[in-house]
Amino acid sequence: MAAETSTIHRALPVLVGAALVLAFLYWAKVIVIPVALAILFTFLLTPPAHYLERRGVSRVVSSVLMTVLALALAIGAGVAVTRQIGSLLDAYPRYEPNVTAKIEQLRARGRTGLLDKLQVVTERISVQLDRRGPAPMTQAEREVARAQPVRIVQQEPVRLSQLWAIASPLLEPLAGLGLVLVLVIFMLIHREDLRDRVISLVGVDQLADTTRALEDAGQRVSRYLLMQLMVNSGYGVSVAIGLWAIGVPYALLWGFFAAVLRYIPYLGSWLAAFMPVALSLLITREWTTALLVVGLFGTLELITNMLVEPWVYGRGMGVSQAALLIAVAFWTWLWGPIGLVLASPLTVCLVVLGRYVPFLKFLDTLLGDTPPLAPAHRFYQRLLAQDETEAADLLDDYAALDGLDRAYDEIVVPTLAHAREDLRQRRLQTPDHGRVVDEIHALVDAHRRLIRPDDMVGGDRMRVLAIPLRDAVDDVAVAMLGKLVDMGRVDWVAASSAVLASDVVESIRSAQVDALVLVSVPPGGLAHVRYVIKRLGTELGNLPLVVVRPGLADDAQVRLRRELSELGVSRLATTLAGAASELRKIAALR
Structure with missing residues (x-):
């Protein structure tokens, strides 16, 4: 009981601290989001700005130039996308007969389907309800229904508060954008000063760990953002070219959405495929175009996941893919669409903190891509769980990769030592200990002897x-x-x-x-x-x-x-x- 109370007392401050941090991130998101976006764009623009500085351009000019260029690209993309969407909405009436034809095809193929039966039942229930009709109204109720309400409105000048209520929804995003731009420029100009201030805040006695953490986070985030931008842009261009070749209208628009939505792991590409598939069903009465669009997205996704990303990312950003998907959902829930953009770099920063800050080690364990258990621990755990098949596969795979001698020394020997210590500390009962040892002995007996090229055959033994x-x-x-x-x-x-x-x-x-x-x-x-x-x-x-x-x-x-x-x-x-x-x-x- 005392141990449980002690565990609760240790966990309570952590839970309270996490709740306070989440509350602050949500309550102060008007300030926190622009700062986070500014840091993100600073990581993204630092490599090209540094490239210009090495070519003789002053830091102030390179910082302002890269920020303005990024803003111009964003505005240009937004204007182009808006025009494409407007043109698509205007063109819908041309495709409406195709929609009607496809609906008739579906009805003709499945008159006895579940949806048709459900529709018939719904219509019959609606008819029965209409037959009953409402109760007849009394004379007083009819007079009240015919009466017209009269409201006296006094003409008043427009107040400043009314103008602010109209303008504030527009001014808040503009103010946030202005804050982001100013912060990006100043962070690019004074990036070394900001780094030194962070080191001073952590403490000079932690200089080595802080430096490694900052360098690791900076390199991982900058490289990952650049590589992800290149991969997603290439993916979007490939989608646009493929859709244009198939004959789907507004191919550039769908390529843009494919590049943007691909920031969502696993699901983004198929979300981007939804609208081109729907449009392909509108533009023709056949199903061939829609199938070609699905095949295009499937092929591009397979090539990107299997070939392009492993080659471009290399060792990756050090984040588990499952953890990244959960992080995307969490930050999107907390901050909306901006959280979707910030999910990847924020998760990388949390993993780096967990790697270098001792009391945040659990972040690296939960979010990182390094195996949470050493091979010896996994082997021992599988034996304790009486899963001898997986334990044997793990040992055989390790032996095939690194050799039987290393498999014995690095997996089996630590497992035997661990089991012996657990028996001494009474964490493992004698029958369970005997079963683990016997199973290991059986696995060892199943192995062949290690044959070396220099073995002497014959002669004195x-x-x-x-x-x-x-x-x-x-x-x-x-x-x-x-x-x-x-x-x-x-x-x-x-x-x-x-x-x-x-x-x-x-x-x-x-x-x-x-x-x-x-x-x-x-x-x-x-x-x-x-x-x-x-x-x-x-x-x-x-x-x-x-x-x-x-x-x-x-x-x-x-x-x-x-x-x-x-x-x-x-x-x-x-x-x-x-x-x-x-x-x-x-x-x-x-």
């Missing part, structure tokens, strides 16, 4: 006895090491963890081995290593001994090497791949 020092976890480690040793050099003899330390000497004698391997997976087990080595004593003689402690932490390696050196042991391997390498060295010296 070195007989190696591998002894797991404690339990089934060490048995699995021995089995994995047996898959990595050279088949042509080594005769591998694997003992069982059930062998007592007092029986190790007899095992060495009876097996007539050439080398001995002691395997113990951390955590724990160091006492067993020391005990077995001391118990062997002089029986080892010149017999090579390799102590294998896979996954041992770096700080513990120096201490263990010193202790082993005092016991007369010089070979320590902290990975299974390192242990296989040590055995190859021993075989080469024979």
Whole structure:
């Protein structure tokens, strides 16, 4: 109960802070939106403005020139789109007979369809309601109905408040646009000063992290906005050319909307396709044109998603696509259409903050595109969930990509160590621990031995006895090491963890081995290593001994090497791949 109360107390300030931030963003959006737009356009215009400055143009002139040019392009696009929409509305009566013909075709094909049946039922209900009719009116009600209301309006001069009520809806967007333009110009001119002020606000002691965060955010946002503008513009031009070739009117208008709506992930392109498809149904009585338009959008979307975007974006902007879609919905709900435009760069900035600010790490986890779980954790989680098939696929995929030795050292060994620690801390029950270990052992047994090009086939083979020092976890480690040793050099003899330390000497004698391997997976087990080595004593003689402690932490390696050196042991391997390498060295010296 105390733990739950402590969790609530820790989460409450975060929730209250998030609610206050959301309330401020909504309440102060008249100021916040222009500032956010100004920052967005500053990121977008900084590269071309910097290019002009390198060519000798002064900073003030380049900043003003790029801002005016961007405004002129926006106004020109708006005027062209407005004219196209007006022309389309004027042309609708020409296409109305085609609409009527298509409706008649649909009716002729489906007289007994669900919609027709529903229409018949609706009409019959309407007829029944009309038959009942309203109740007859009394004489007094008829006189009241015939009476005409009279209102006396006094002629007054137009007041200033009335003028403001009419003009304010027009002046507010103009004032916001003016604020954006002024802020963009000043941010472009004084961008280094603004950067220094942010660094000073965060604190000079965080200078390195703040610098990396600003550089990362600036590069990601600027590059992403430019690349997205280029991709979407190319997409819009391709749509316009394709629609013109098919014969759909106002192709430039639909290309413009395709470029703009494609800022909405996944859904934008198909929203842009709706109007051209609808228009193609208007201009002709056949269905071929509409099908060609759908095919055009599908082909362009496939090419853009599969070929163009991976090549242009490269490593991308570091945001999960699912998170970006949710962010688009959230910012659109909060700020309307402006939020739709700002969703991508704002999400990038949040991911960068989560990457460099410790207490905002959850933002990087929720919104970033880096895998939330390491492969070893995913493997362990799948085993705990009793999903052995996915665990096996994950291990096999990792082994196919990076090699079986790395798959064992980077996935299986950490999983065994994690399971052992969970058992020690009582986070995992003994039956569950045994099931996880047994399943890993079965997966390892299913693998083939690792064959290297330099394996020696034939000749003298070195007989190696591998002894797991404690339990089934060490048995699995021995089995994995047996898959990595050279088949042509080594005769591998694997003992069982059930062998007592007092029986190790007899095992060495009876097996007539050439080398001995002691395997113990951390955590724990160091006492067993020391005990077995001391118990062997002089029986080892010149017999090579390799102590294998896979996954041992770096700080513990120096201490263990010193202790082993005092016991007369010089070979320590902290990975299974390192242990296989040590055995190859021993075989080469024979």
